[in-house]
Amino acid sequence: MHILQTVVSFILVLSILVFVHELGHFLFAKRAGILVREFAIGFGPVVFSKRKGETLYAIRLLPLGGFVRMAGEDPEIIDIKPESIIHLDMKQNLVTDVWLIDPREVKGELVTGKLVEMDTEKDLFVTILLDESGEQVRYPLHREAFIHLNKKNEMQIAPIDRQFSSKTVWQKALTILAGPIFNIILTIILFGVYTAVIGVEAKLPISMVTKNSPAEKAGLKPGDVIQTVNNKRVSTIDMLRVELINSKGKAVPFVVKRGNQDLQVNIAPQKQGEVYIIGTMFDQRQMMRKATMMETVREGFKQTYNWSVIILDGFGKLVTGQISIDSLGGPAQMGYLTGKAADAGFVALIKWTALLSLNLGIFNLLPIPALDGSRLIFIIIEGVRGRPINPSKESYVHLVGFAMLILLMVFVTINDFRKIF
Structure with a gap:
């Protein structure tokens, strides 16, 4: 049952992210008049x-992505051999349907x-040789018009x-850019919803003091x-x-409230890695208050920006070798973590979906062959x-890039199974 919940949660979350991404491409393609x-x-x-209308809406078997197929992305090839028997459906002197089979x-x-x-x-136009008279007629x-091949x-x-x-x-740039941008917009909305549900940090009530820490000594x-802290009001952990x-x-001077009294103490923070600590933990439930509408909007943008910096820093360290490729996660790990988020509740799943959406948006903007970037x-x-690159050369670059992405996905999937199992 747990595995089923994980699979369903993952497919649902990924389908939402893919739908939003492809919706961006779709809406801006339609806006540009692209079929x-x-x-x-x-x-x-x-x-x-x-x-x-003119679009086929489809759900396909493997829920690991999606696409919007636009006319003219690849050469338009309609392979009908001359002298083939065809049937033309006419309306007001215009051919609306061309049938290579008996018309339904x-x-x-x-x-x-x-x-x-x-x-x-x-x-x-279409020119045919009429069966009855042997006359050539152009329609x-x-x-x-639709062509019915079979x-x-x-x-x-x-x-x-x-x-x-x-x-x-x-028009082409906006159509391509819209997919990743829609994912980033979804991230902003989800972080806003997350903030509206959990609230915002309003105070810092200490729940535990670490033994022999600067806080205990003070x-x-x-x-x-x-x-x-240092004469500046702080109400969040980030502050x-x-x-x-x-x-x-x-x-630096600290002012803390104990009961009805304000106490002033001096604390020298202790360095731990790249940060400084004083050795305190805080009660998450008591820290929060209900967020205002402006705060939910602001937090949506703020969290999206902060996580974007973290994600881009991670990509940078991956390129420079500071992070091993073994740390990458693929579909299996994404599914596993999505199941964990679903287990933790709806609120945790909202945050995880926001992070996945942001990763999808940013990753697609990278200049990697076969991606939007x-x-x-x-x-x-x-x-x-002033003129496009040879379509065959561009297609070759994307084909090679796609093959490399498939190999990378196979590698990270194997890596996922090693980590999970």
Whole structure:
């Protein structure tokens, strides 16, 4: 039952993050007038799909990602051999459907013949040789015509102005950038919700004093509430931490409240690694108060910024070798930790989801082939040089990058199982 809960929690959380990410791409693609062929959550075989308008919405078997398939990202290839028998569904003198099989349904007038020529991008026409008379006739294609290749595959044509490759550098950049940005916006919202639920730190009531610590030597006791440090009011652990670092180990004045009295003591913080401590622990429940609306908004941005700095610092140390690649976590570890967060309760799961969303957003902005950051680099180069890089060369770079990411995922997954099991 616990394993099932972990798996369900992980799939649910990851699906939400992927949905938000792909929604960013989708909305800005639509805004730019790009034809979106498919909006998919997951990879592999289709489990469920439904077409609405010009887009196929699908849930696929492997819930480890997703994609928005836009017309013109790759060369548009419609492989219909000349002299193939095709059926044209006509409406108001425009071809709305081209069938390579017997039509399942006909909305208008049906014309059958052998294909001579077809242009689905620029001039939008199809020329056929009529069976009855042997006459060649050219018919105009509707801008949203569908080509039905077989019983399972159909494809809407994409005029050149509806393809990703035809859009301006600015439109393409926004479409690609929107995915990671939507994840970062989700992070801000989730940290705001987290703050609204747990509240904000309002005071520092001491719950325990470590033996032989600077705090004990200064006479601090459980129940005391720290008011000021070095004449500056402190009400959160972060504020206290900053003042202790600023002290650089020198004795600074503390004002603590004990009952109805304010006591002043001098404490010299003790260095421990990169930080300074005085040897106190605090009662988390008594520290908090209900957050105001402005505080929830501010904390959403603040926590997102603080964690972004931590994540980028981690990536930097990974590149410079200060952190081993063995420390990386993959899908198995993410699933395991998501299950742990779910066990800890809804509030802990909100915070964990926020962190995963931020990691996804930042990771996708890195200039790694096959990720959004790499695609943005190619778009920026296009803007500078005034013309796009050869699509085949760009596709090769992304293909190599994708292969490297798959190898990395295999490595970290094996590493995950070693850590977990």
